[in-house]
Amino acid sequence: MATFNKFRDFKHMMAEKQHNLSSDQLMIALTNTVPVVTNTILANISEISYTNVVSTPVDRIISVVSSGQTSGIYKLVVSDMIITATGGAIPTFRYLVIYNDTSTSDKLIGWYDYGTINIPEGESIVFGFNGSNGVLTLT
Amino acid sequence: MSTYIKFQGFVEHLAHGVHNFDTDAITVALTNTAPDPALSTANTILSNITEISYTYCGSRVFPGNISIVRVGYPYEYKLGPDTPSYTFTVSASGGSVGPFRYGIIYNDTPSSPLNPLIAYYDYGSSITLNDGESILFDFDVDGIFIIL
Numbered sequence: 058m059a060t061f062n063k064f065r066d067f068k069h070m071m072a073e074k075q076h077n078l079s080s081d082q083l084m085i086a087l088t089n090t091v092p093v094v095t096n097t098i099l100a101n102i103s104e105i106s107y108t109n110v111v112s113t114p115v116d117r118i119i120s121v122v123s124s125g126q127t128s129g130i131y132k133l134v135v136s137d138m139i140i141t142a143t144g145g146a147i148p149t150f151r152y153l154v155i156y157n158d159t160s161t162s163d164k165l166i167g168w169y170d171y172g173t174i175n176i177p178e179g180e181s182i183v184f185g186f187n188g189s190n191g192v193l194t195l196t
Numbered sequence: 197m198s199t200y201i202k203f204q205g206f207v208e209h210l211a212h213g214v215h216n217f218d219t220d221a222i223t224v225a226l227t228n229t230a231p232d233p234a235l236s237t238a239n240t241i242l243s244n245i246t247e248i249s250y251t252y253c254g255s256r257v258f259p260g261n262i263s264i265v266r267v268g269y270p271y272e273y274k275l276g277p278d279t280p281s282y283t284f285t286v287s288a289s290g291g292s293v294g295p296f297r298y299g300i301i302y303n304d305t306p307s308s309p310l311n312p313l314i315a316y317y318d319y320g321s322s323i324t325l326n327d328g329e330s331i332l333f334d335f336d337v338d339g340i341f342i343i344l
Contacts, residue, residue, distance in 0.1 A: 068343040077213035124211065126237060129204035131211050195207040195343075 059153075059169040061192060066097040067166050076166070078133050081159035083119040083166070085112075085138060085184075087150040092168045099156050099163035105148040109178070113139040119155065122188070132191030141181040149175050153184060155192065167193065198299075198317040201233050202341065205240030209312050210343075220305035222314075224256040224286060224333065226296040231316050242302050242311035252291035252327065257304065258284055287330040294324035299333060315341065 070076060087110075090103040107117070114120045120136040140147070154168040169184075176182055186192050209215060229246040250256070286293075300316040317333075325331060 071210060071213075072215065072217045072343060073219075074213045074216035076211070078211045080212075124208075126204055126208040128234070129202060129207060131207035133211065195211055 059171050061167050061169055062092075062094070063167045063193065064092070064096055064165040065094045067164070070160070070164055075160050075164055076157055077159075079121065079124040081157050083121065083135070084156055084158045085117045085119060086154040086156060087140075087147075088152045088154060089148070089150045089173075090152070091170075092152055092154060092165075096165055097162075098165060099154075101165070102154055102156075105150050109142050109145040109147050111141045111143040113141075118158075123191075126195075129196065131195040133193050134188060134191040135186050137186060138184040139181055140176065140184070142176040142178050145178050147176040149173060198319045200315055200317055200341075201231075202315045203231075203233050203235060203240045203313040205235060205237035206312070206314050208237045209240065209309070214306050214309065214312055215303055215314075216305070220303050222258045223302055223304040224258075224284070225300040225302055226250075226253070226256075226286075226294070227298045227300060228294070228296045228322055229298075230318075231298055231300060231313075233316075235313075238309065240313045241309050242300075242313060245300055245302075245313070248294060248296050250293070252288050253293045253325075254287040254289055256286055284333040285330045286325075286333070288325035288327055290327060292324055292326050295322035296324075297322045299331075 086099060086102055087105050088102050089105060092102060096102065110117070114136070119138065122134040122136055124133050125131065151173050152168050152170055155166045157164050157166060174182060225242060225245055226248050227245050228248060231245060235244060297319055298316050299319070301314040303312050303314060306312055323331065
């Protein structure tokens, strides 16, 4: 199971009303360059080409299953993401970055390190985000 | 040393973009009735608090903004008043204030939800401020809360 790493600025921006994890459009980005905790916006990430990427849900948009608290513990739970290579191989990538496509400049939230991934034409990979513990928690 | 108790719905409000601690008016409410920290998120608002009369109470709004300062190992953010030494004073003037036992921190700026609650402090017993007396909220080292 890959570990979720928060970008440092995410917590700061959350305290300044820059994220609504319930209603904003959250997306994934793929990169083969290790993210840095001090990165703040999507432009800081060297994304791969998405020419041959087809995703479910579509367009790499994350489907939020729930965004709420129980007993003072907030969880963001999202559905799995399937990435399929269509029309050719997907460039090698290692890191899956979650960002807020609604926020100004597409602010970064966190990332996973999955190790080097190569997806040939016609093949798929499923990113099974943690359905019970959620992508992230706040206490 | 009073006890800090978080309202459980606060974390959901935080994740849903309700609070802007850089610009919102963070305010103290006083009550002599024990708050319920487990209020549903929708009910984590000031109207569910039985406040005392503020006829003789000075300002309850934190002076200045709330600072968001990175502390400790690199992912911790401390939030506390901007004022020197992270202190904040509420005073009685012209008469007594209280009795009250709980000091509640809430955000006076949002309209939806209206005046969401953040946390409260239990002083252990009821307090009455006589005319000219003050109570000091001292957040010094720890601020109001820390986001890890």
